[in-house]
Amino acid sequence: MRLRTPWVLSATAIAVGFGTLALAASPPQEKAPLTAREKAIHVLNRLGFGPRPGEVEKVLGMGVHSWIEQQLHPERIPDPIMQGKLRDLSTLSMSTADLFEKFERPLREARRERQLQSGKDRSAKGGEAADLDFEKMRDQIPPEKRPRRIIEELTASRLIAAAYSERQLNEVMVDFWMNHFNVFAAKGLDRIFITSFERDAIRPKIWGRFEDLLMATAKSPAMLFYLDNAQSTADEANRPHRRAFAAGRWALLAEMRGQQRKAGGLNENYARELMELHTLGVDGGYTQKDVTELARVLTGWSIDRRGGQPGAFVFRPAVHDVGTKTVLGNRFSGGGMEEGEEMIHFLARHPSTAHHIAFQLCQRLVADDPPKELVERVAKKFLATDGDLRQTVKAIVESPEFFDPQFYRAKVKSPFEYVVSAVRAVGGDTDGRMPIVRAIAQMGEPLYLCQPPTGYSDVASAWVNTGALVARLNFALALAANRMPGTEIDLARLVKPEEAADPKKSVEALSRALTGGELTPDTRQTIEKRLENRTVSADDPSANTQLPLVAGLILGSPEFQRQ
16 A cells, blocks of 8 residues: 555654664663563563553453463463464465465466467567566466465464464564574475475474474475575485495496586585574584585485475485585484484584574563573573473573563564554554555565575664654554554544543553553654644544544654564
8 A cells, every 4th residue: 555645754754753763772771670560561562562452451460470471381372363363364274285286386387388379479480589478377377376375374374363362472482483494485386385384394393392393494395495405415426326336337327427417416505504593503613514514414305296296305315415424523424314313403402502592582582682691591491401492481581681671672673573563552453464564564574585594683773774764654654544454443442532632632642552651752742743733623532633643653653663
């Protein structure tokens, strides 16, 4: 949806008024301990996607620590509303083979038909090149059968789950681990594989052992395809048949095949990211030699495509490197798939992995630059519990640092967190479809479409700039004015009629409802200045034009964008 030009100009002016410096990290200051209400707001923001109307009181009623303990066991929390809203997203439960048949095969058949037609056109034109017209090819396929639908439904499901689920910490951890094990869904067949990746590799494993999660991602077709390990093969000299028949006709055949051997070859992409991003970290103590040797260990880890359909993980012993390999002191020779499994077992328990995972979790849940002492304690808990992720997260959220007042409202929400928190704050009802998905993309975080394996950043500097603030303000103003098709809100439920009838009182009421009353004097002044010359009607307060404007400005304020 394109906003009217005056809205865009207004958002730009207001962004300058708020100032991007208000979102920048501030130096630590001595602050009073958090009140019970502030603790409730804090856990709802950090361990969830922000409070819905009345939720702060709900957490206060059951006790903050009881709420945290409940969230650490999401399997015990009924979630009927979210599950009901996901019921119509049929692709979420389809197998990879079924997704291929319904969405990928029609595309390939249409492409093949266009190519055949193009060949006939070239013959008729005496060999002149013909335009394949892929737009027409796509248009031959009904929208409900296009691969794009898979990503659209996945994105909608993430938004709906984050907005409605009672298992808020579970959804925060899904977001964290999907980013940690990032896969770019727009890369070829990953548009088909990505559904199973989230459903079968990530979601069932995030509260178990890290090794199980790591192994599931390593054997996922989505990861194998994205980082090219599915096509990684041993050099001819180190393949099983070549070593078994080093002399005679096998050697002759290998020599005669010449350039054919170059079709595959060793690919180090996954091995590098497995150590740098998924386990040890960039300073984890490995070398380029270790990367190459690990890539050799992982040769043969591929995707089963029997019958022309993408399927599940498969180990191909014929292309596995059976030569001698040494990775971080671990020596392998003549083995098979178990070599890769042993290395994943080793990496999952390495002290550098414990530190890397602890740091990233602390960065997500506590601060962009988390206290070193906290990271070290969490890393020790990770190692002591054999990588138990529930116990690791619990060590963070029950630490003194988690409720340290210097970290209250100290992190800036990512675009996904910001949009979902805004919908939750106003008690909105959303279908998770366009244009709310487009709004997140315009802020810089299109779900499932981060191309680098690093995933999206979790620090403020990645999101704090004037352009990003303008995009957020435009979204906030559109949401508050009910100009976001597929998402509906009712601001009148958040304020009393007498508050709605008075501009200044409406600012105070919506400030309490949306930020817990935590607007700074500068932000309040900026908002009140925008209300000058606004007319109100005592007869119909719900029709007063200042309510959407006030709500939009508060949702776009620096205070709301912090968590």
